[in-house]
Amino acid sequence: MHWAIGIALFIGTVAGMELFAYAAHRWLMHGPGWFLHASHHRPRTGAFEWNDLYAAIFAVPSFVLILGGVQLGWWPGWAWIGAGIAAYGAIYFGFHDVIVHKRLPHRYLPRSAYMKRIMQAHRLHHAVGTKDGTVSFGFLWAPRPEVLKAELRRRGNAGARQPGDPRDAPLTEDSGA
Known part of the structure; x- marks a missing residue:
């Protein structure tokens, strides 16, 4: 396979x-x-949360495609696609877990309009503590914050957190996750 096709598959996959x-x-x-x-959507009480299992679940297709495309004699394009999935996972980890949620200590402050928009959109997503009523589900692209705020208002702020909200309490063994 020509490397340019591989790069196109990789970028298209990301x-x-x-x-x-x-x-x-x-x-x-x-x-x-x-x-x-x-x-x-709850305060984390340790280094990990149950949601982290999604990273492992979504890494499986990447691993299988890379292995198949490189070692098992499958179509080589599968390796490029698997690498694109892995690259998106790394980008997601950097943006979401490191920059937005500060799961690794850093001093980064967003200065670009893009980074400010992504961070504000994610905060608006977390303004609702239930599985319903949330806005902004993307990770690298998000609607303008004004649009998201208007949508939350249109919904009557259903599920929105208030100071002292019991949903802000850390999850425990008996709290359902």
């Missing part, structure tokens, strides 16, 4: 993963997969 991530976040994580994702 871009396509944002669409996949949006759909998985909106309809899986805030749907039947809420039992794992709920931990992400």
